[in-house]
Amino acid sequence: MNATVLRLTARGLLGKRRAALMALLPVLLLALAIAIRLSTGVDQTIADDVLSGFAMVTMVPLLAVIAGTGVLGPEIDDGSVVYLLAKPIGRPAVVASKLAVAVATVTAFGALPTLVAGLILAGTAGGLAVGYALGALVAGAAYCALFLLLSVLTRNAVIVGLLYAVVWEAVVGGFVPGAQTLSILQWSLAVTRAVVGEPVTSAVSLPVGATLLVLLFAGATWFAGQRLRSLTLTSEE
Amino acid sequence: MTTLTLDRVSRWFGNVVAVNDVTMSIGPGVTGLLGPNGAGKSTLLHLMGGFLAPSAGTVTLDGTTVWRNTEIYRHIGLVPEREAMYDFLTGHQLVLANAELHGLADPAAATRRALATVEMLEPADRAVSTYSKGMKQRVKMATALVHDPAVLLLDEPFNGMDPRQRLHLMELLTRMGREGRTVLFSSHILEEVEQIAGRIEVVVAGRHAASGDFHEIRRLMTDRPHLYVVKSSDDRLLAAALIAEGAGDGVRLDPVDHVLHVQTADFPRFARLIPSLARGHDIHLYEVTPADESLESVFAYLVAP
Numbered sequence: 193m194n195a196t197v198l199r200l201t202a203r204g205l206l207g208k209r210r211a212a213l214m215a216l217l218p219v220l221l222l223a224l225a226i227a228i229r230l231s232t233g234v235d236q237t238i239a240d241d242v243l244s245g246f247a248m249v250t251m252v253p254l255l256a257v258i259a260g261t262g263v264l265g266p267e268i269d270d271g272s273v274v275y276l277l278a279k280p281i282g283r284p285a286v287v288a289s290k291l292a293v294a295v296a297t298v299t300a301f302g303a304l305p306t307l308v309a310g311l312i313l314a315g316t317a318g319g320l321a322v323g324y325a326l327g328a329l330v331a332g333a334a335y336c337a338l339f340l341l342l343s344v345l346t347r348n349a350v351i352v353g354l355l356y357a358v359v360w361e362a363v364v365g366g367f368v369p370g371a372q373t374l375s376i377l378q379w380s381l382a383v384t385r386a387v388v389g390e391p392v393t394s395a396v397s398l399p400v401g402a403t404l405l406v407l408l409f410a411g412a413t414w415f416a417g418q419r420l421r422s423l424t425l426t427s428e429e
Numbered sequence: 430m431t432t433l434t435l436d437r438v439s440r441w442f443g444n445v446v447a448v449n450d451v452t453m454s455i456g457p458g459v460t461g462l463l464g465p466n467g468a469g470k471s472t473l474l475h476l477m478g479g480f481l482a483p484s485a486g487t488v489t490l491d492g493t494t495v496w497r498n499t500e501i502y503r504h505i506g507l508v509p510e511r512e513a514m515y516d517f518l519t520g521h522q523l524v525l526a527n528a529e530l531h532g533l534a535d536p537a538a539a540t541r542r543a544l545a546t547v548e549m550l551e552p553a554d555r556a557v558s559t560y561s562k563g564m565k566q567r568v569k570m571a572t573a574l575v576h577d578p579a580v581l582l583l584d585e586p587f588n589g590m591d592p593r594q595r596l597h598l599m600e601l602l603t604r605m606g607r608e609g610r611t612v613l614f615s616s617h618i619l620e621e622v623e624q625i626a627g628r629i630e631v632v633v634a635g636r637h638a639a640s641g642d643f644h645e646i647r648r649l650m651t652d653r654p655h656l657y658v659v660k661s662s663d664d665r666l667l668a669a670a671l672i673a674e675g676a677g678d679g680v681r682l683d684p685v686d687h688v689l690h691v692q693t694a695d696f697p698r699f700a701r702l703i704p705s706l707a708r709g710h711d712i713h714l715y716e717v718t719p720a721d722e723s724l725e726s727v728f729a730y731l732v733a734p
Contacts, residue, residue: 196529200515207517270513275523275572278478278507279530280500421497425480425509 194281197289201263205293214258214297217251218305225309236320239313240391243324247306248377248384252328253335253357255302259294260339261349269347274425284417291340291413298332319387327384334376334405337412344419369395379405431491431579431611432456433477438486440472447472449635450486455613459606461626461643462615469635470615471510474584477613478507490580503531506573510584512565514557520544520568521553524575531576543571547601563594570601581605583614587621599625654678655696659689659703660716667712676702690720 206214224246228238264287267273276286306328310321335357343349364371365378372378372395381394382401394401433455440448448469455477464470475481476488479495479502488495495501515523524543528536544550547567552560557568566586573581583602587595603625606612616622622629622643629646631639639646661667668680668689676699679692693699707714 194530196526200518200526203517204515271509271511272513272515274480274507274509274511275514275527276530277480277499278502278505279527280503280532281530282499422482423480424482425475 193289193292194285197276197281197286198293200276201290201293204266205259205262205297210258210262214255214301217255218301221246221251221305221309222312225312229312234314234317236314236318237391239310239320242313243306243310243320244381244392247302247309247324247328248331248381249362252298252302252306252331253361253377255298256294256332256335257339257350257353257357259297259301260336261343261353263290263294263343264340265343265347265349268343268423271425273423277420277423282417283420283423284414287340287344287413287417287420291337291416294336294340295333298336299329302332303328318389323384323387323392326387327380330383330405331376331380334380334409337409337416338376341412341416341419344416344423365395372396376405376408379408431609433495433580433611433613434487434489435473435476436487436489438476438483438488440469440476440481440484447635448476448483448632451632451635451637452486453630453637453640455611455630457606457609457611458627459602459612459614459625460628460630461622462613462630462632463619463622464615464617464632464638466617468617468632470617470632471584472635473632474582474613474615478505478582503576504578505580505582506576506578508566508569508573508581508583508586510588512562514565514569514572516558517556519554519556520549520560520564520571523557523568524553524571527572528575533576536575539575539577540571543575544568546574547571548597562589563591563597566590566594566598570598578610580611581613583612585616586614587616587618595621654692654694655699656720657691657693657699658716658718658720659691659714660687661689661707662713662715663710664689666710667707670706670710670712671703674702674706676706688716 224242228242232238264273267276277283303325307321307325310324314320339349339353342352346352360371361375361377365375375395378395379401381392382396382398385392385394386398396404435451435453438448438451439446451473462470462473472481476483477495479498482496490501490504493501515526518526521540521544525536525540528539533539541550544553547570549564549567549571552564557565560568586598590598602612602614606627626643628641629639629643630637631646639649659667664682664687668682671677671680671691677691677693681690683690691699703714703717
């Protein structure tokens with residue numbers, strides 16, 4: 193990793209209004225948690241629904257699309273990436289630094305608020321807060337690695353990422369159980385389930401889910417580094 | 430590390446050949462890469478800067494392959510054509526970041542030196558997004574110079590500059606060349622290249638059309654057959670007179686447009702004779718226009734077999 197790349201990436205990703213926009217989702221989650229706690233008190237079932245349905249299915253994938261495609265994709269699109277790449281720094285190190293910023297961002301805006309929302313909704317009971325926070329953490333890391341790779345492979349990374357997260361995982365996965373086996377969401381829920389137990393459900397077992405998460409994270413990161421080594425810059429059209 | 434060598438380099442994109450079997454060697458001093466728009470200048474610069482793989486052939490810097498070799502950037506400074514930088518940074522922060530990315534021992538000192546070289550010390554604390562086109566170009570130069578590279582590659586550096594900025598950049602590039610750096614810049618404007626480049630490489634339609642000293646190429650460009658379109662009160666009579674006097678190598682009557690197409694290898698003689706011929710035969714000349722003085726046709730002549 194490279195400290196300068198980390199710094200430039202963080203400023204680029206979180207600058208201007210982007211950070212405020214990304215904060216909307218966790219603010220919504222926390223507001224929802226507070227409202228539920230005040231109106232109905234501690235309810236494990238509702239807590240599970242909110243943390244799974246909102247935090248895991250919606251918030252974390254969306255944040256990861258923004259962060260994962262936003263740390264490198266825009267620079268490749270506008271050509272400014274040349275200032276990073278025309279340097280005696282290994283391209284895999286550039287990818288690692290970019291990914292670190294994306295994962296840190298999704299952890300701060302996704303996993304941490306999930307922990308807090310879980311504590312508000314259910315206290316420490318049943319390990320719900322910790323379990324979902326852990327699930328959000330590993331899901332965020334895996335999504336970021338995948339979406340970062342997409343941003344090196346295609347200029348339509350945001351759209352492809354959204355299609356994957358929304359259409360494949362949320363919709364297709366809901367109707368076609370087989371699709372759930374190839375789902376970062378389900379792999380991560382297996383991690384959450386290992387901590388929480390019932391009522392969390394996952395389409396895969398913990399060993400399978402964890403292995404696939406690690407393989408995806410490592411594989412996508414490695415491949416992004418290789419593709420960046422062969423990055424071709426085009427002129428302004 | 431000072432000589433960039435292209436050995437039988439071709440680059441194609443699908444069915445389109447952007448660079449066709451180019452062999453050239455760029456050494457110390459200022460070299461102009463001249464060619465019309467779309468000739469493959471940017472493709473060549475991307476090949477030399479390690480941002481494009483040759484489809485065939487090799488690009489080397491003193492024997493070391495450029496493609497997929499990030500160590501090469503210790504010796505190369507790139508000034509891209511595109512404007513985008515890290516606009517949210519100040520000029521100083523941008524150049525400093527580049528110095529750090531190069532892993533320089535004293536990035537702060539290198540930053541000051543580079544900003545001083547391009548005379549950008551004073552506005553360096555403003556955000557890059559507030560800079561004028563010329564200032565952006567200079568700060569780009571500073572990022573490329575911060576590690577004191579032996580080779581400097583610039584893609585259309587004069588585009589969109591006003592005359593004063595242009596002059597300043599010309600002085601800067603001349604100075605870099607005198608210091609013994611290998612400076613290569615692309616341009617589609619002959620006059621720009623003429624003023625500062627000791628050597629010229631001409632590319633037309635992806636092919637290496639000419640190479641060498643500026644004056645040789647200028648002579649090649651002016652000693653070609655010139656085409657003129659002539660309108661007069663009696664084209665037929667004028668054509669006969671031109672042929673009789675040997676003022677044109679080829680004369681063609683165009684009955685549709687009612688004009689005369691004249692081709693001549695000796696255009697000073699043609700220019701001297703045509704008024705006296707017209708007067709002698711009592712013909713009124715309405716129009717004498719050079720037909721192919723565009724840079725493209727000048728370049729096209731150079732590549733004609």
